[in-house]
Amino acid sequence: MSARIPSDQAVARHGWPQAVVAVLAALLAMGVVAALGLWAAGATGLPDNAFPRVVAATVVTAVGGTVEMSGDAGGLAESAADLTVIPLSVTLVGALVLAAGFLRPLRRRAVAGARELVGWAARFAVLWLLALLGLALAARQTFTISLGDDTLDDLGDLFSVTPKVGFRTDVPLTVVFGLLWLAGVLILALLVSRAAPLPPRLLRFQESVRPAAYAMVGLLLAYVALGVVIGLIVAATRGHAAETLAVLLLGLPNLVWLALTIGLGATWEGRVEGPFGLPMPHVLDEVLRGSDTAALNLSTLAEHDSRVWWLVAVDAVLVLAAAFVMAARSPRRMRAWQHAVHMAVALALTVLMICLVGRISAHYGLSVLGIGDLGGDLGGELVLEPQIWGALGFALLWGLVAGFLGALLAGPVHRRGEVPR
Structure with missing residues (x-):
C-alpha cells in the first residue's frame, strides 16, 4: 500500500x-x-x-x-x-x-x-x-x-x-x-x-511583531484611501481630471505618506526650478520654487495655506487608531509601556521607509557653446530630500504617546482567543 x-x-x-x-x-x-x-x-x-x-x-x-x-x-x-x-x-x-x-x-x-x-x-x-x-x-x-x-x-x-x-x-x-x-x-x-x-522557532516573536506590522500597514493604507477620496473629489470639482488621475495612479502614496511625515513634524528640503514641479497640491510647488533650498514643513506650508494644520489632526486620529488596533491584537498580559515601545519602534521604521522611498531628484540641462551651464531656460531641477533624524525623533515621540493611549483604550476590548473571566 x-x-x-x-x-x-x-x-x-x-x-x-x-x-x-x-x-x-x-x-x-x-x-x-x-x-x-x-x-x-x-x-x-x-x-x-x-x-x-x-x-x-x-x-x-x-x-x-x-x-x-x-x-x-x-x-x-x-x-x-x-x-x-x-x-x-x-x-x-x-x-x-x-x-x-x-x-x-x-x-x-x-x-x-x-x-x-x-x-x-x-x-x-x-x-x-x-x-x-x-x-x-x-x-x-x-x-x-x-x-x-x-x-x-x-x-x-x-x-x-x-x-x-x-x-x-x-x-x-x-x-x-x-x-x-x-x-x-x-x-x-x-x-x-x-x-x-x-516556523516554530519564530512563533515567540509573533505576539510583539505581528500586531505592530499589521497596524503600520493599516495606517499607510488608510492614508492612501483618504488620498483617493480627496483626489476624486478634486478631479470632479476643480477640473484637471486627467492630471489628477495621473497623480492617483502613479504617485498618490508619494504625496499622502509625505503628508503623514509632515503632520508628525518632519521637515523635508528641496527646490524646484524650470519646468519641473510637484503636481498636487500646488502649495508644495509654491514653497519649493526658487533658487535656494527651501524647508518643507508645517510652518512653511502654513504661510501659504493655513489648512495644512489639519494634517496634525488627521495624524492624531489615524496614528491613535493604529495604536488601538495594535493593542487590540496583542495579548492582554502586555503592559501599556510595552505597547508604547512597540508603537514607537514600528512608527519610526515606517517613517524611515517613507523617507527612503519618497526622495525625488530630477534634472535636465542643455548647454550650447558653453552658454547655459546645463540649466537656465533650457533646463530644470526638482529635488526633495528628508531630514531623516528629525523625522525619526518625531515618530518615536508620537509612537510612545499614541502607543500608551491606544493600550488604555484597548483595555476593555476582548482579545481573540482569550476566554473572558
Whole structure:
C-alpha cells in the first residue's frame, strides 16, 4: 500500500502554477496601473512608439530598479539628465497582489516549516528574476527634444545641436534591488497576516511583531484611501481630471505618506526650478520654487495655506487608531509601556521607509557653446530630500504617546482567543 501524501505537502511540491499565477497577476496589475497613469499624463504621444517601453521603465523603478538617463546634443552642445523617483502607486498595487498570491496557498495553517517557506520564496524569486530581466531589457529608449520654437530648432539643425535624452535600465542593479524588494514584500506579508504560518522557532516573536506590522500597514493604507477620496473629489470639482488621475495612479502614496511625515513634524528640503514641479497640491510647488533650498514643513506650508494644520489632526486620529488596533491584537498580559515601545519602534521604521522611498531628484540641462551651464531656460531641477533624524525623533515621540493611549483604550476590548473571566 502506498503512503498518501498530505495535501499541504503536495501543494508545497507542486506549487509552481500558483507561483506563476501570482507573479503574472502582480506584473499585470502593475503594468495596467502604470499604463493608465502614463496615459492620463499624456505619455501616449511620445515619439517612436515609446509608450510600452516607458511603461516597462515605470514598473522597473516601482520595484526598486535603476533606470539611467543619458543626454546627447551633438558636437557643439552638451546635455545632462537624471531622474530618481519611485512611482509608489504602482509599487503598492504590485506588493498587495504579490503578497496575496504568496499567502494564498499557506492560509489556514498555524505552523509551517522553514524549508517549505524557503521553497515557496525560491519559486517566486526565480520567476521574479525572469520578469525583471525581461522588463530591464525592454525599458530603453531615446527621445529628441525640441528647443522650444522654430527659430531655435532651425539653429539647432544648422549647428548640429540636436538635444536627445534617453533612458536604459542598469540590469545588475535592477536585479539586485528587485529581488530585495521581493524579499521585503514576502517577509512583510508573513509578518502582517495573522493566518500565515511561521516556523516554530519564530512563533515567540509573533505576539510583539505581528500586531505592530499589521497596524503600520493599516495606517499607510488608510492614508492612501483618504488620498483617493480627496483626489476624486478634486478631479470632479476643480477640473484637471486627467492630471489628477495621473497623480492617483502613479504617485498618490508619494504625496499622502509625505503628508503623514509632515503632520508628525518632519521637515523635508528641496527646490524646484524650470519646468519641473510637484503636481498636487500646488502649495508644495509654491514653497519649493526658487533658487535656494527651501524647508518643507508645517510652518512653511502654513504661510501659504493655513489648512495644512489639519494634517496634525488627521495624524492624531489615524496614528491613535493604529495604536488601538495594535493593542487590540496583542495579548492582554502586555503592559501599556510595552505597547508604547512597540508603537514607537514600528512608527519610526515606517517613517524611515517613507523617507527612503519618497526622495525625488530630477534634472535636465542643455548647454550650447558653453552658454547655459546645463540649466537656465533650457533646463530644470526638482529635488526633495528628508531630514531623516528629525523625522525619526518625531515618530518615536508620537509612537510612545499614541502607543500608551491606544493600550488604555484597548483595555476593555476582548482579545481573540482569550476566554473572558
